[in-house]
Amino acid sequence: MPHDLPKAYDPTAIEDHWAGYWVHENLFAVPTPDSGTAHVQDQGLDGKSPFVILLPPPNVTGRLHMGHMLNQTEMDILTRWRRMSGRLALWIPGTDHAGIATQMMVERQLTEEGTSRQKLGREAFVERVWQWKEHYGGAILEQMKRLGVSVDWSREYFTMSDSLSVAVREAFVRLYHQGLIYRGAYIVNWCPRCQTAISDLEVVHQEQKGHLWEIKYPVLDPSDEFITVATTRPETMLGDTAVAIHPEDERYLHLHGKKLRLPLMDREIPIVLDEWVSREFGTGAVKVTPAHDPNDFDLGERHGLASINVMDDRAHINENGGSYAGLDRYAARKRIVADLEAQGLLGAVKDYTNNVGHCDRCKTVVEPRLSTQWFIAVNKEPVGGGESMAAKARAAVKPDADGNKAIKFTPENFEKIYLNWMEDIHDWCISRQLWWGHRIPAWHCAACHKITVPEPGAAGDPAACAHCGSDKITQETDVLDTWFSSGLLPVSVFGWPNFSSKTPGAPGPSHSGTGEGTENRADAALSRADFDAFYPTSLLVTGFDILFFWVARMIMMGCWFAGDVPVKEADGGLRPRTLAESVPFKEVYIHALVRDANREKMSKTKGNVIDPIEIVKQYGTDAVRFTLASMASPGTDIAFNVARTEGYRAFANKIWNAARFIFMNVDKAAEVGITVDQSAFADELDLSEDKGSLADRWIITSFTLTARNVNFLLRAYRFDEAASLVYQFFWGDFCDWYLEITKIQLDFSEGFDRTPTQKSLQLLVAVFEASLRLLSPFMPFLTEELWHAVYDGNPPAKSIALAGFPTAVRSGFKSPSHIEMEMAQRFIVAVRALRKEMGVEEKAITPIEVRADLALRSVLIETDPIVRRLARVSELRFVQQISPGLSKRSDFDFDVAVIYERTIDVAAERERLTKDIAKYEKGLAAAERQLGNEAFLAKAPPQVVEGLKKQEAETRLLLEKARAALNALPKD
Numbered sequence: 001m002p003h004d005l006p007k008a009y010d011p012t013a014i015e016d017h018w019a020g021y022w023v024h025e026n027l028f029a030v031p032t033p034d035s036g037t038a039h040v041q042d043q044g045l046d047g048k049s050p051f052v053i054l055l056p057p058p059n060v061t062g063r064l065h066m067g068h069m070l071n072q073t074e075m076d077i078l079t080r081w082r083r084m085s086g087r088l089a090l091w092i093p094g095t096d097h098a099g100i101a102t103q104m105m106v107e108r109q110l111t112e113e114g115t116s117r118q119k120l121g122r123e124a125f126v127e128r129v130w131q132w133k134e135h136y137g138g139a140i141l142e143q144m145k146r147l148g149v150s151v152d153w154s155r156e157y158f159t160m161s162d163s164l165s166v167a168v169r170e171a172f173v174r175l176y177h178q179g180l181i182y183r184g185a186y187i188v189n190w191c192p193r194c195q196t197a198i199s200d201l202e203v204v205h206q207e208q209k210g211h212l213w214e215i216k217y218p219v220l221d222p223s224d225e226f227i228t229v230a231t232t233r234p235e236t237m238l239g240d241t242a243v244a245i246h247p248e249d250e251r252y253l254h255l256h257g258k259k260l261r262l263p264l265m266d267r268e269i270p271i272v273l274d275e276w277v278s279r280e281f282g283t284g285a286v287k288v289t290p291a292h293d294p295n296d297f298d299l300g301e302r303h304g305l306a307s308i309n310v311m312d313d314r315a316h317i318n319e320n321g322g323s324y325a326g327l328d329r330y331a332a333r334k335r336i337v338a339d340l341e342a343q344g345l346l347g348a349v350k351d352y353t354n355n356v357g358h359c360d361r362c363k364t365v366v367e368p369r370l371s372t373q374w375f376i377a378v379n380k381e382p383v384g385g386g387e388s389m390a391a392k393a394r395a396a397v398k399p400d401a402d403g404n405k406a407i408k409f410t411p412e413n414f415e416k417i418y419l420n421w422m423e424d425i426h427d428w429c430i431s432r433q434l435w436w437g438h439r440i441p442a443w444h445c446a447a448c449h450k451i452t453v454p455e456p457g458a459a460g461d462p463a464a465c466a467h468c469g470s471d472k473i474t475q476e477t478d479v480l481d482t483w484f485s486s487g488l489l490p491v492s493v494f495g496w497p498n499f500s501s502k503t504p505g506a507p508g509p510s511h512s513g514t515g516e517g518t519e520n521r522a523d524a525a526l527s528r529a530d531f532d533a534f535y536p537t538s539l540l541v542t543g544f545d546i547l548f549f550w551v552a553r554m555i556m557m558g559c560w561f562a563g564d565v566p567v568k569e570a571d572g573g574l575r576p577r578t579l580a581e582s583v584p585f586k587e588v589y590i591h592a593l594v595r596d597a598n599r600e601k602m603s604k605t606k607g608n609v610i611d612p613i614e615i616v617k618q619y620g621t622d623a624v625r626f627t628l629a630s631m632a633s634p635g636t637d638i639a640f641n642v643a644r645t646e647g648y649r650a651f652a653n654k655i656w657n658a659a660r661f662i663f664m665n666v667d668k669a670a671e672v673g674i675t676v677d678q679s680a681f682a683d684e685l686d687l688s689e690d691k692g693s694l695a696d697r698w699i700i701t702s703f704t705l706t707a708r709n710v711n712f713l714l715r716a717y718r719f720d721e722a723a724s725l726v727y728q729f730f731w732g733d734f735c736d737w738y739l740e741i742t743k744i745q746l747d748f749s750e751g752f753d754r755t756p757t758q759k760s761l762q763l764l765v766a767v768f769e770a771s772l773r774l775l776s777p778f779m780p781f782l783t784e785e786l787w788h789a790v791y792d793g794n795p796p797a798k799s800i801a802l803a804g805f806p807t808a809v810r811s812g813f814k815s816p817s818h819i820e821m822e823m824a825q826r827f828i829v830a831v832r833a834l835r836k837e838m839g840v841e842e843k844a845i846t847p848i849e850v851r852a853d854l855a856l857r858s859v860l861i862e863t864d865p866i867v868r869r870l871a872r873v874s875e876l877r878f879v880q881q882i883s884p885g886l887s888k889r890s891d892f893d894f895d896v897a898v899i900y901e902r903t904i905d906v907a908a909e910r911e912r913l914t915k916d917i918a919k920y921e922k923g924l925a926a927a928e929r930q931l932g933n934e935a936f937l938a939k940a941p942p943q944v945v946e947g948l949k950k951q952e953a954e955t956r957l958l959l960e961k962a963r964a965a966l967n968a969l970p971k972d
Contacts (some may be wrong), residue, residue, distance in 0.1 A: 005663065005789060009656035011649075014785045019148045027799050028083075028150040030090040035534045040699035051089045052537040054585075056550065057486055059098035060137040061105050064553040066594040066640060067543060069147070069612040070138070073625045074591055074632060074719060075440060075541045080777035081714050083150070083804035084900060091150060092493055093903045094157030095138055099482045100194050100361050106436070107130050118314025122477075124434050125254065126211040129436045143613065147621050148780050150801060151579065157493050159485045160438070166490035168438045168485045171561060175440070178382035180389070181430075183306075183442075183451065185375050187294040188429055190360040190369035192315035196433040198371055200426075201548075202367050203357040210354055212281070215345030217243055217260045227252070227260060227271070228285040228347055232354050234340070235332045237262070238321045239310040240269055240329075242288040244299060247273035249284050263345045264336060265322055272303045291370035309370050315432070320393045329367070350783065374431035374440060374478065378556065379505070392420050392559040393552065404581040407555065407588060411635040414547065414590045423549055428553075430481045437479030446472040455566045457497075487553035490584035491562050494531040505778055527843065532568050540585040543593070551588060558584030560889030589717050592637040594628070599639045610640055620777035623649040630779055631718040631728070651731060651781050655775075658735050659786045662768055665746050665761060672748055674758050678791060681766045694862055696763055699738045699812065702729060703767055707774055707806035726775055734771055737825065737870075738764070745864050765790065776800045823856050824863045827894060831871040834889045834898050844900070847875040849882050852894040906969055920959035927952035 006013070008157060022028065030050075053075055058068060075091065083089035103117075106129050110116055117125040119822040141156070175181045188197040213234050216226040227243055240262050245252045247740060255271055262269050264737060277286050290300030292309040300307060309548075312323040317324045317332045324332045340346040357366040378390040387395070395414055396406045403911050409415040431440060443452045443462055447470035464471045472970060485492075536558070542551060563582040568572035595601055615624050619642075626648040631638040666676055690698075706729040713722035745760035769790050774781040780801065787800040797803050814822075848871075852860060860867060860876060867873055877899075882888045886897035929949055930936055937945060 001187065005656065005660050005786075007660070009653045010653070011622060011781065012617070014620050015148070015781045016146070018781050018784045019146050022799065022801075023145055023149060025154060025798060026154065027801065028089075029152045029154045030088060033529045036090050047086045050534060050538070051079065051087045052534045053079060053089075053091045053539050053541065054537050054882055055091065055093045056489060056542050057096040057157075057489070058140045058515070059094040059095050060133055060158070061098055061099050061101045062095075062140045064140055064143040064147075065558040066610055066612050069624065070591060070594050070624060070628050070632065070638065071541060071543065072147065072149050073628045074589070074778075075627060076434065076625075077151050077719060078539065078541070078714065079710075080351060080780065080801055081805055082800060084773065084776065084803060085301065085711075085807075087805070090152055090155075092157065093144065093151040093153065093154050094159070094489075094493070095141060096482055096486050097133075097158065097160040097437065099432055099479060100191075100196060100198070100436045102129060102133065102137075103434050104362065105136075105196065105437040112334050117435060125435050147616070148778075157489070159482065159489070161284050162487075163495070164492045166487065166498060167488050167496055168480065169457060170497045172441055172480065173454050173458070173556065174456045174561070175376060177456060178384075180377050180382055181374060181382055182377060185372045186375070186429075187292075187297045187368050187369055188371045189357065189366045190313070190315075190372055191362065191364055191366055193362040193364035194434075195313050196361060196428055196969060197371055197431065198359060198366070199429060199549075200658075202360045203359050204360050205355040208356040212336060212350045212352035213340075214349070215261060215263060215287075216345045216347055217269075217287075219255065220259045220261060225255075226254070226345075228283045229285050231287060232284045233292075233333070233634075234336045235324075236289045236292045236310070237287060237318070237336070238265060238324060238332075239289045239291050239308040239319065240265075240287050240291060241300065241305045241308060242270050242272045242303065243615075244274045244277050244286045244288050245284060246277045246279045247280045249277075250286060252710050263343065264339055272299075272305070273298055274302065278761070288458065290783055293368055297370065309368060309372050311367060315367050321404060321952070337467060348524040371428050374476075376428040376430055376440075378425055378428055388972050389556045389560050389814075390422055390425050392563070392579070392582075393556040394419060396420075396555055396559055396579060400579075405505070406579070406583045407586060410587065410589045413635070414544070414588070418547060420720050424913050425552075428481075431478040432481055433477075436478050437482065440478050440480055443473040443478045443497055444476065445470055445475070469833065483549055483553050486550060487557040490537055490554055490558050491531075494535050495528070496561060498532060498567065504639075506950070507846060508741055528568070531565065535562060535581050536581065537585045539587045539589060539744075541589045541591060544590050546565060547590065548839060554584045558582065591632060591635075592635065593645045594638045594640050597639055599637065599642045608871050610642075615642065615645060618779070619645045619649040620652065622652055622782050626651070626682060626723060626727075626778050626781075629719045630723040633721075634717055644952070651727060652779065652877065654731055654735055655782060655786070658739055658768070661739065662765060663789065666765065668746075668748050669757070669761055674754065674761065674764050676762055678796075680762070681769050686891055692763065694757070694817055694821055694824075694859075695738065695816065695866060696740045696760075697817035699733065699763075699767055701818040702733045703774075703806070704768060704816065705818075706733075708772075710774065710805060711805075712872075723778055726778060728769055733769065738767070740870055741866050744869055753870065770806050772801060773803055774806050776803075776889075777805075779970065820859045821863075822865065823859050823893075824893065827856065827860065827896065828867055830872045830889045830891060830894075831867075831873065831896055831898065834874070834887065834896065835900075838887055838898060840898060841871075845874045847877060847899045848873050849877045849879050849888075849897045849899065850894060851882055851896075856893050910966065910969055913969075916962045917959060917966065920955050920962060923955045924959060928956060 055075070056071065062068075079089050079091045086584065106125070108115055109119070109132070110128075144151070145153075150880050159168075174180065182511045188737055189200065190196075191202050210232055212230050212232055214228050214230050215234065215237065216228050218648070219225040219227060228244075229243060243260055245255070247256075250503060254272075256273065258271050259268050260271060260661065261267070274286070276295070278286065288296045290297045290305055291309040292311070299305075308320050310317055311329060312318045315329045317327050317329070319325050321327075324335060327335065337346065337349075358364065359366055376389070379388050381388055397419060399405050409418065412812060441461075443450065443465070445465035445468060448465060448468040449464065450467040452464075452466040452473060454460075454462055461475070464474065465473050488496075490861060536846070539550065540554075559579065559582045562584070563577055563579070565577060567577050567581060568574060593601065594610075596610065598608075600608060612624060623645050627640070627645045628638065630648070632638070668676070706725050710722045710725055713719075713725070714819070742760050742764045746758055746764075747757065769787065771789045772783045772790070777789075784800050785801070788795055792859075795803075835846070848859075850860065857878060864876060867876065884894050886899065888895050888897040890896075927948060931945075931952060
């Protein structure tokens with residue numbers, strides 16, 4: 001690649017090229033290790049364990065949003081950093097089949113065509129979904145490729161692929177035969193739109209204004225008395241089977257053992273006594289609808305009450321609702337309220353704000369509904385004894401006897417949140433009333449009505465009932481919750497349970513993966529070596545929103561199933577796997593939310609959603625990545641500001657221009673026979689000797705300190721601080737200081753001194769090359785382009801991502817040369833500020849007087865050429881005391897004055913200062929009015945008040961300076 005880079009930095013011109021190059025060259029693929037090797041550490045990795053990370057699988061229907069981009073930016077930074085640090089780095093991508101969302105998409109398409117899944121039938125509908133998925137699915141992975149994430153595309157998975165489906169089936173049958181999966185009728189969250197049960201975690205509660213209706217239930221004896229109950233859902237009263245009161249409630253003691261008449265249904269229902277009822281809340285009497293409320297269901301179980309379901313799966317009143325049958329639940333509510341009022345049984349109607357559950361996917365109000373579902377008993381001991389799934393998952397996060405934790409959370413507060421949830425965890429409803437998904441491997445017998453589930457490891461489907469031998473068996477119509485299959489990913493992607501190239505018992509037609517990469521992987525040998533080498537994974541990076549959806553379930557499933565896989569020792573022997581070796585990952589990093597610039601949550605309703613693809617098109621991927629990294633502090637939400645992205649676009653441009661300057665000088669040097677030794681780049685940054693000029697020694701120390709701290713900060717997931725250090729070094733130390741200093745040496749005019757010029761150029765290029773490697777995990781595209789250019793298109797590796805990440809070769813303390821250079825910099829900054837304050841023209845070169853202590857004086861003598869060039873000084877005059885009448889600046893170890901006389905137009909200057917004073921007085925008066933307004937101060941946000949105070953102070957200072965300058969002008 002030639003050194004003549006285009007004058008303007010255009011990210012779109014380079015990003016498509018390198019994104020395609022990384023995928024085409026398969027640069028980030030990690031082959032299956034030698035099956036005869038127990039540990040990857042034995043394969044030339046200097047004892048370092050592999051870094052393995054799993055992509056939280058986006059829905060196959062998904063498109064990239066800011067949350068995805070933050071997650072993937074952090075994962076990519078860590079993976080690139082670990083890979084460049086010498087570890088085998090494996091990042092596995094894939095997508096989730098997203099049962100509900102995908103079925104919705106295809107059903108919507110069928111509706112537009114005038115048909116439905118019911119008309120197609122199950123088999124044809126499932127095939128249609130596969131066709132849709134092959135044509136439309138996986139768009140988010142294509143976006144990931146464009147964004148350059150360094151994943152192993154050859155291992156791309158899809159949760160419905162054959163090899164992963166076998167793992168899902170095996171997990172189900174094992175849990176069933178361990179007595180941990182059961183089927184029963186319980187209250188579930190039912191979505192009338194999706195027509196399936198959904199988990200508690202898939203219900204989003206939103207405040208909603210409604211009413212609280214008081215309804216009078218007539219007592220049968222005496223017939224002139226009523227019990228009043230209050231409800232927010234009058235339509236459910238059609239299914240009431242009792243009214244409950246507290247046994248010690250004195251108001252109702254005389255009604256013990258009595259019965260009531262259920263209004264509108266004319267059905268007798270009992271009064272039951274239960275201590276669960278609160279005497280203080282409402283009227284102290286509670287209507288009991290076991291089929292439509294989870295608390296009522298539990299109460300009904302205690303008292304042997306019937307459960308009457310009065311709604312169908314579309315939330316319409318069914319045949320059990322009497323005259324209201326066929327009505328939508330809300331239409332029924334209106335009629336019921338009107339009928340109660342007409343019969344004189346409606347009491348007070350009060351405004352009431354309630355938290356109403358909505359389906360997270362389609363936003364329909366969820367209906368608690370009695371339904372027969374499949375569950376995992378997560379708190380139950382398995383057949384044969386042992387800890388429950390939940391107990392194992394809790395133990396994985398708690399410290400053991402030695403204080404060690406198998407899984408570490410960052411930030412640490414999420415550990416407590418996780419454990420609190422796991423302590424109170426309920427049985428997991430794993431069935432969904434869908435056609436798209438992993439069909440539950442259970443068969444119902446028409447003869448004996450029992451259920452047959454294949455034995456673990458069995459190939460193929462059962463042909464007859466395991467209980468009575470009848471061949472009249474049909475497979476369960478429900479499918480498994482998608483979180484069941486994604487919870488298995490850490491084990492299933494490495495070949496569990498079969499560890500072979502063939503996957504016996506794979507149900508359904510052969511549909512492998514999401515593209516060519518997955519198909520190849522499905523056909524490849526999923527050997528035991530993958531599991532031995534890469535399980536458990538190193539880290540999970542994810543958001544808080546799926547801590548319980550996915551993280552907790554992976555921990556339960558991983559500990560449960562991987563725990564049965566023995567560890568293969570180096571000598572070929574096997575031993576039981578410990579809990580620390582059974583967990584799906586060793587660390588969990590929970591990143592924050594991306595909000596808008598005003599720290600409000602992004603939503604389509606608010607119209608504040610930021611499309612990352614549009615921002616990428618405008619500013620480039622690198623600038624967006626760096627923005628997210630620079631704001632990604634553990635536990636703190638990101639207020640995404642496009643202005644910062646624009647600033648980091650300028651940062652990339654700064655580096656581009658620095659590269660053009662360096663390459664221009666490399667080419668000039670080549671013309672006079674001076675070449676840069678590329679093989680010596682690493683040696684140039686070796687601090688084993690104290691060599692070179694003060695500036696040379698300083699830049700090396702500064703670089704190595706930066707590299708040391710960046711490594712430390714990335715280990716602690718402090719992306720923001722690491723990005724800040726790289727930014728400060730590259731823009732400040734390297735571009736603003738060292739690049740300007742080297743211009744003194746890079747003089748190719750006739751008679752120049754070759755030796756210092758060559759040394760200066762050599763070190764300049766070496767530091768630049770190392771700085772590109774330091775920046776590479778954050779800005780992979782820009783650094784790839786420039787790194788190849790550094791080596792004239794013939795680099796030592798195919799990609800900068802395969803080069804070494806810089807590490808510090810000395811301690812983290814500043815060297816004497818570093819301290820001395822900082823003294824010189826502080827002095828130069830003071831001179832620049834004084835010149836600006838005095839109004840010295842930018843191009844003017846002036847002498848200065850300096851009073852400095854011995855240490856600084858020695859530094860200034862050594863750096864005299866640097867001070868002259870960077871501070872635009874013609875002469876440094878060292879004095880015992882600054883001459884009277886000169887404007888000066890002072891610090892603890894020096895005083896400096898600029899000797900400068902300027903002829904000015906007194907009249908014009910007086911006019912300018914007078915206008916400035918008027919402007920400052922006006923601004924100051926306005927600020928004082930606002931700060932003196934108590935009403936304003938009480939309502940204004942703290943940052944606004946602080947900003948106003950700062951503005952007032954700055955304006956006052958400017959006013960004082962302008963008045964002083966005006967008074968100092970000669971009088972007419």
